[in-house]
Amino acid sequence: MSDAPAAPDGRPVDLRSDTVTRPTRAMRTAMAEAEVGDDVYGEDPTVLALEERVADLFGHEAALFVPTGSMGNVLAVRALVPIGRELLCESSSHVVRAELGAHAAYSGLTTRTWTHPRGLVDLDAVRSLYAPDLGPYFVPTGAVAVENTHNFAGGTVNPLAALQDLREWATGVGVAVHLDGARIWNAHVATGTPLREYGAVVDTLSVCLSKGLGAPVGSLVVGSRAVVDESRVWRKRMGGGMRQVGILAAAGLHALDHHVERLAEDHEHARLLAEAVGVDPAGVDTNIVVVPRSDAADFVLAAREQGVLVSAVGPTTVRLVTHLDATREQVDRAAAVLGRLAAT
Ligand SMILES: Cc1ncc(COP(=O)(O)O)c(C=O)c1O
Numbered sequence: 001m002s003d004a005p006a007a008p009d010g011r012p013v014d015l016r017s018d019t020v021t022r023p024t025r026a027m028r029t030a031m032a033e034a035e036v037g038d039d040v041y042g043e044d045p046t047v048l049a050l051e052e053r054v055a056d057l058f059g060h061e062a063a064l065f066v067p068t069g070s071m072g073n074v075l076a077v078r079a080l081v082p083i084g085r086e087l088l089c090e091s092s093s094h095v096v097r098a099e100l101g102a103h104a105a106y107s108g109l110t111t112r113t114w115t116h117p118r119g120l121v122d123l124d125a126v127r128s129l130y131a132p133d134l135g136p137y138f139v140p141t142g143a144v145a146v147e148n149t150h151n152f153a154g155g156t157v158n159p160l161a162a163l164q165d166l167r168e169w170a171t172g173v174g175v176a177v178h179l180d181g182a183r184i185w186n187a188h189v190a191t192g193t194p195l196r197e198y199g200a201v202v203d204t205l206s207v208c209l210s211k212g213l214g215a216p217v218g219s220l221v222v223g224s225r226a227v228v229d230e231s232r233v234w235r236k237r238m239g240g241g242m243r244q245v246g247i248l249a250a251a252g253l254h255a256l257d258h259h260v261e262r263l264a265e266d267h268e269h270a271r272l273l274a275e276a277v278g279v280d281p282a283g284v285d286t287n288i289v290v291v292p293r294s295d296a297a298d299f300v301l302a303a304r305e306q307g308v309l310v311s312a313v314g315p316t317t318v319r320l321v322t323h324l325d326a327t328r329e330q331v332d333r334a335a336a337v338l339g340r341l342a343a344t
Contacts, residue, residue, distance in 0.1 A: 012304070013330040015273070016311045018183075018266070018287060018323035021214040027254045034250035038243050039065070040236065046246030050253050054207065054220045057256075058199030062228035063220045065249055067240055069094075069182045072206030072219040073145075074102045074238075075231040079223070080176040080203055081142030083108035087178075088129050089145040090122075091115040092152040094180055106238070110139055119153025121146050121162045123169060130173060143176040148198065149183040149190075152313055155270070155288030155321075157187045160197055167201040177201065182208040182219070186286040189263040203227070212263050212287060213255035214324040218248050259324060263287065269322040269331040276335035277320075277342040291318040291342070299341060306337045 014020045023031070037043035047065050055063040066072050073095050081087055087103060089096050091113035095103060103109050114125035126144055133140040144166065148158045163179075170177050179202040181187075188195050199205065204223035209215035221231045235241060242248075263286075271281035274289045293299045296312040303310050313319045320338070322331065 012307045012309050013326060013334040014309045015320045015322065015326060015334060016309050018211045018321050021323050021325045023214065023216050023251055024324075026258070027214070027251050030250045030254040031247045034246040036244035036246035039245050040241040040243060044244060044246040044249070046253070047249040050249040051220065053253065053256065055222055057195045058205060058207075058222050059196040060199055060205075060222045061225045063222045064228045064231050064235065065242075065245065065252075066219050066221060066231075066235055067217060067242065069180070069206055069208040069210070069219040070099050070102060071235070071238065071240055072208070072221045073099060073178070073180055074106055075234050076178050076204035076206050076221045076223060076227065077103055077109070077143060077145065078107035078234065079227040079230045080178060081107065081109050084139065085142030086110045086112055086131065086139045087143050087145055088112055088114070088126055088141055090119050090147065090150070090153075092119055092150075093145060093147045094151055094182065095145050095147070097152065109142065117153070118156040119147060119150030120156060120158050121166050123162065123165050126166065127169065130175065132173070141175050143178055143203075144170060145178045145180060146202075147180040147182075148187045149286050149288070151182070151288065152290075152317075152319075154284065154290035154319075155183065155186060155286035157190055157285040160191070160193050160201070163198070163201040176203040178203065179205045181205045182211050183286065185260050186212050186263050186267070189261065190267055190286050209252040209255055212266060212323060213252070213259045215251040215255045216248070218252050262324070265328075266322040266324070266326075269326060269328065270320070272331055273320050273322065273335050273338065276339035287322045289320040291320065292316060293318050293342075302341050303338060306341075308334045308337045310338070 034046045039047045051063040150156045209218040266287040274281040274284045
């Protein structure tokens with residue numbers, strides 16, 4: 001049985017996001033055959049296996065299966081930051097730009113941001129933003145959130161050494177560190193950094209199975225037993241308690257077995273696209289290319305008319321994302337179309 005997704009002629013090449021992938025046949029088979037139970041009762045053996053495996057991959061005590069990366073971030077951050085404290089993060093990070101105010105709405109925290117052109121940690125900026133607890137006058141800093149890879153900055157990788165420096169400083173001042181690792185797998189494959197080393201520099205992570213790994217749904221909160229126990233309560237409180245979701249966890253386990261190392265192919269495809277549209281491929285770390293275009297919305301429409309779907313992630317920024325469902329032949333086709341458009 002072929003593991004490749006069916007791609008009928010005439011279907012556009014979809015480079016809007018790596019979330020658009022459809023489960024492969026082999027993944028669907030793994031899902032159909034999964035042992036299941038009631039996960040709210042803690043009785044789904046496939047979910048338990050996934051949680052144990054992912055916790056171990058990052059060298060943490062425990063993990064919790066949640067429906068989305070957004071919920072993963074919200075649960076982890078709320079476990080780290082008491083109400084009325086602040087979260088520091090980069091200004092184009094997903095937690096502050098694309099979670100629709102969830103951290104303020106559910107967890108009662110405020111955010112302050114630093115800006116980095118590649119979305120990376122800037123320890124000097126973090127240090128200057130940091131607010132100690134000076135009594136009931138100022139908002140104290142509770143945690144710093146970093147994103148690896150960074151989505152809106154173009155799939156950029158935070159160097160491990162910078163994360164280690166952040167960890168050391170944060171421990172010294174008593175601030176927690178959360179990693180939005182929706183695409184940590186891409187960082188791992190691009191750099192060869194072991195997942196455990198990323199795990200070692202943070203208190204919590206949220207990692208996604210539904211992006212580059214190609215599962216239809218699912219993310220995990222990773223951290224201490226106490227963080228995960230508390231997150232389990234809040235997951236239920238938020239309406240995220242799920243039942244026989246071993247069928248989804250099975251997709252995640254299949255993805256961990258079969259779809260991690262192949263991310264290197266997506267990275268190569270992204271560099272090809274970058275070259276075609278005049279972006280320096282040396283600046284493309286993983287599977288996302290951001291293309292500065294003053295006419296971003298028009299560029300997206302013109303590409304669509306020629307059978308290539310891309311997205312505008314700002315008025316002057318077009319984003320191309322490679323993934324499991326974009327074959328080399330499709331990427332070559334897209335490169336030709338986008339290259340012509342970029343030249344105009
Ligand atoms: C960096 C990052 N974090 C978190 C998320 C949220 O994931 P979800 O769409 O599953 O809520 C995304 C989604 O694309 C993302 O790119």
